Amino acid sequence: MSDINPETGIIDNTMTNETKDANRIDLTRRNLLKVTVAGLLAGIAAPVLPHLSSHAAATGTDRKKVLIAYYSRTGNTREIADQIHRSVGGDIFEIQAVKLYPDDYEDLKKVAKEELASEYKPALKTKIENIRSYDLIFIGYPIWWGTFPAPVRTFLSEYDFSGKTVVPFCTHLGSGLGQSVTDISKLCPKSKISDGLAVWGKDAKTAQNEVAEWLRKIDIIK
Numbered sequence: 001m002s003d004i005n006p007e008t009g010i011i012d013n014t015m016t017n018e019t020k021d022a023n024r025i026d027l028t029r030r031n032l033l034k035v036t037v038a039g040l041l042a043g044i045a046a047p048v049l050p051h052l053s054s055h056a057a058a059t060g061t062d063r064k065k066v067l068i069a070y071y072s073r074t075g076n077t078r079e080i081a082d083q084i085h086r087s088v089g090g091d092i093f094e095i096q097a098v099k100l101y102p103d104d105y106e107d108l109k110k111v112a113k114e115e116l117a118s119e120y121k122p123a124l125k126t127k128i129e130n131i132r133s134y135d136l137i138f139i140g141y142p143i144w145w146g147t148f149p150a151p152v153r154t155f156l157s158e159y160d161f162s163g164k165t166v167v168p169f170c171t172h173l174g175s176g177l178g179q180s181v182t183d184i185s186k187l188c189p190k191s192k193i194s195d196g197l198a199v200w201g202k203d204a205k206t207a208q209n210e211v212a213e214w215l216r217k218i219d220i221i222k
């Protein structure tokens with residue numbers, strides 16, 4: 001079952017209650033205090049470190065706080081986001097626009113094309129309260145007209161990713177990453193952009209091995 005924090009839009013569907021608490025520690029002062037006090041009482045040295053898989057810890061990302069942010073209209077990109085989350089841990093966040101897109105595919109293509117041409121930035125439904133606390137930010141999206149959809153443009157423009165590592169991934173129907181990585185670099189000029197992953201939409205459900213291989217290649221898991 002997905003569990004959406006109504007304050008932040010963070011979705012956490014794989015963690016125990018205990019690790020959920022650990023992952024959400026930076027989101028509110030109240031929670032930070034709670035976790036810190038609990039950690040001190042328990043005599044734990046690093047109660048505010050995020051949950052990461054042992055693989056990630058072994059490659060030195062254990063001190064990095066991970067965010068997996070994605071936009072997905074029909075679920076393919078969400079599949080990949082979930083697979084990354086299962087391998088790496090961290091917080092997962094669905095980018096959602098306030099205004100819904102048309103259901104009709106032809107209408108949608110038209111709207112998406114206009115939004116691309118005008119570099120439109122639609123208002124988003126959910127916010128991340130403490131983006132500064134994240135070091136490693138995965139950003140996932142379907143390819144629309146050769147790049148990411150407009151809500152991702154808003155997301156990349158709304159927050160400051162300077163000094164952070166941004167890791168792109170997408171699903172597509174033949175374009176691969178297209179122009180999207182270049183477009184991310186333009187919006188995040190002071191970030192390190194990792195090699196991205198492009199998965200065919202139809203293969204998204206069974207891409208776990210491909211995802212793991214890519215995560216190893218870019219040195220995020222061992």
Ligand SMILES: Cc1cc2nc3c(=O)[nH]c(=O)nc-3n(C[C@H](O)[C@H](O)[C@H](O)COP(=O)(O)O)c2cc1C
Nearest residue numbers: 072073074075076077142143145146173174175201
């Ligand atoms: C408006 C629109 C434009 C698209 N443009 C492209 C494209 O330029 N290249 C491509 O390979 N796929 C394109 N696609 C296909 C999607 O990238 C693909 O179906 C993707 O897996 C959908 O991901 P989602 O289920 O996470 O929304 C487009 C889809 C839509 C709806």
